[in-house]
Amino acid sequence: MGIRLYNSLTLQVEDFVPSDSNAVRMYTCGPTVYSFAHIGNLRTFTFNDILRRWLRARDFVLHDVMNITDVEDKIIRNSMAKGIPMGEYTQQYEKAFIEDCATMRFVPPWRLVRATEHIPEMVAMIEKLHEKGFTYESDGSVYYRIGRFPGYGKLSHNDFGGIRAGARVDVDEYDKDDARDFVLWKARKENEPFWEAPFGNGRPGWHIECSAMATKYLGDTLDIHAGGIDLLFPHHENEIAQSEGCSGKPFARFWLHCEHLLVDFSKMSKSLGNIYTLRELIEMGHAPETVRYLLASVPYRKKLNFSFDGLKAAATSIERLRNYALRLNTDKYPDGVSEPLEARAVKALADFDAGMDDDLNTAEALAAIYEYVRDTNSAMDAGDFKAGNVASAKRVLEKFDSVFEVLAPSVTEGALPDAAIDALVAERSLAKKNKDFKRSDEIRAELLAMGVILEDTKDGARWKRKS
């Protein structure tokens, strides 16, 4: 049994096997750094993260590359409007993006690469495409002639047969009933950043960077190329045209696309004013791991309608798992081992794996965890859970958290040291023992005010910090 993934190219779920032993060559489309990442972006990147983690969990060696698009129309326009150099402008947002990724607990990719540091590779690719007759020039810009590439449309499953090939269309006067040729190299404009190239000074078009960088670091054929579904056309279609036009080989074996996150049942947009950034949500008091859980818990091919109710539900769900982990670590259990519970843990792990293997069905994987947590909680209540079962129970939680990673609270409130809490808890326990409930309730309230929640168990009191 192995991983099965839905391939946009074939519109089917397929067994995933890398072309070269157990090494996976993967490329994911990263951000254009012209503003802060919003939760829609983050959904796709969360999907990337879950995919990476699961591939690793299944013992694949990952060679994954993510790009940073740091030259693009909006970037140029905004940096010019601010009167600062493009690099300075993009740097601040790239930094913010990397911070956000850390906040979201994303595993860093093998390589994070910038478009502006790969201009020579892009130029070389365009030259090669030129030699092979895929390009034509117009007003100093270089265009890709899709009519020369027979496979054009195979990813988006569009039939472009009726389109007049090679018709020269200015991007600004784009006529959708006509050619879909796209720009590889934009002619230099006054005051704008540019690079030198044999075919004229200018800057790269959007699509060429991914083809050039993916090929450079991963070779002609990738095992996986992933990104948001809105990139499927034209971006990924164009990447195929460029890369395969150049190499003559299949560009990517698996194309994975993450569905959109919606807000109020429609795509986020500035005009609707329904864009939320991670930073805004954190400022509102939402823990980042709550956002992570919400984004990860809905399977990636399903549209996810963001809501604050959903965010609250995510927080409660995490809380329950944390309570369970706390109980597991602090309660005392009778000696011995329950074999049925050991078997139960094995089943939980198998069910979790099966869910994840099935095209990263996180909802199913989560269900396996919750069912197990409920069963073991019941066993603990009944006294059937033994000290010898703790290790396997921890393994289940660790497996879960190695993918979801939400158990550790983000905010470490420095305020009250553990020792001080322990002292107060001890004082309260004594008061409670003496039936001085007034004093014991007082201390409990006091601790709560300082962000510490106290819980009584049959073996005494335990505490946790409020998240």
Add this chain to the structure above:
RNA sequence: GGCGCCGUAGCCAAGUGGUAAGGCAGCGGUCUGCAAAACCGUUAUUCACCAGUUCGAUCCUGGUCGGCGCCUCCA
């Protein structure tokens, strides 16, 4: 118009040709000095609607209605 996705309880959501996982919320209990946590029970005779195939369909086919996305920059 073309391409693609979707419509399962209050909300989120899994799922299979044979009779509906899981999470959140709600209600009723157990436990508790009170809480908290946890557990138990309960909440869809039903899976947008219609027709067909079938012994049998939420899952297959056709159609209808509804929602969303891409086709222009976009995660």
